[in-house]
Ligand SMILES: Nc1ncnc2c1ncn2[C@@H]1O[C@H](COP(=O)(O)OP(=O)(O)OP(=O)(O)O)[C@@H](O)[C@H]1O
């Protein structure tokens with residue numbers, strides 16, 4: 001695997017909100033890669049830091065929030081955290097597109113859908129006039145909107161929810177992005193329409209070689225769309241694995257609980273069908289496991305040793321940040337290993 005196969009590399013991302021009342025470590029030192037042409041998922045409950053991760057990558061964190069200087073976000077080899085506002089705008093206009101849960105956020109109600117796509121074509125690709133209309137028609141067609149010529153002249157409110165989300169995707173494609181960040185793009189839609197939008201994204205990815213970062217709280221959607229998955233909890237990634245491996249061999253108790261909470265899924269372990277409690281708001285650096293208070297498998301050390309990512313399969317493409325691993329070691333040895341890695345990291349921070 002060479003560097004050029006990686007389109008996005010996030011290393012030690014820390015996004016903190018410094019409010020009057022508290023310091024919220026919304027994203028607390030996460031690292032992951034997206035390779036060209038693949039779909040990487042981020043899954044976790046509400047408040048786990050998924051959207052803040054997306055907004056950090058897009059350069060959309062406003063005061064009192066800040067992406068801390070230790071963080072690195074490399075897109076096509078270029079460090080995004082050092083860009084000026086103007087440079088970031090141009091990355092958003094061409095390299096990276098974003099699709100939100102609520103299409104209203106991306107569409108302006110007072111302009112026709114056609115005008116908005118034409119505007120995007122003009123600003124981002126310098127295409128105007130009849131050529132822009134033709135390209136806009138093609139884009140609506142590409143996202144599966146029937147009778148595209150007529151619909152160009154309609155306003156967003158004349159579109160159904162699913163069609164509106166398709167229109168937003170068409171608008172994103174007008175920038176000809178290489179990379180798409182989708183933040184719960186199907187959550188507001190009913191199941192049938194949701195499946196259609198997921199199929200559309202898969203088709204577009206195959207046709208255009210798009211790389212996708214797909215965010216959802218829904219394990220069923222992750223199973224359908226992702227190639228690799230990051231499971232997020234309270235600002236941290238607790239497990240990373242290829243999608244089949246994650247569902248066949250979940251290691252972190254949080255992942256197991258998420259899988260067991262999929263409706264219709266046969267529960268494999270008793271007492272885990274529903275995860276009780278809520279995601280805590282992380283205020284200070286993790287000196288313990290943030291999931292421990294809700295974890296059915298927690299033991300004493302979980303309250304005072306911060307778990308580190310350790311390899312949990314032979315292929316070394318699956319890691320979990322949990323003191324239960326590495327498998328086959330004694331509890332004492334596992335705790336020793338996690339403590340040692342944590343101390344090394346800490347020394348790195350100070351250097
Ligand atoms: N502008 C802000 N100011 C202060 N805190 C914020 C701000 N934006 C997000 N947060 C906090 O950051 C944490 C993570 O929020 P985030 O929106 O990323 O969660 P999420 O995983 O996307 O959840 P959901 O599934 O509900 O969208 C939350 O505790 C949230 O309250």
Ligand code: NI
Pocket residue numbers: 050051052183
């Ligand atoms: Ni969110």
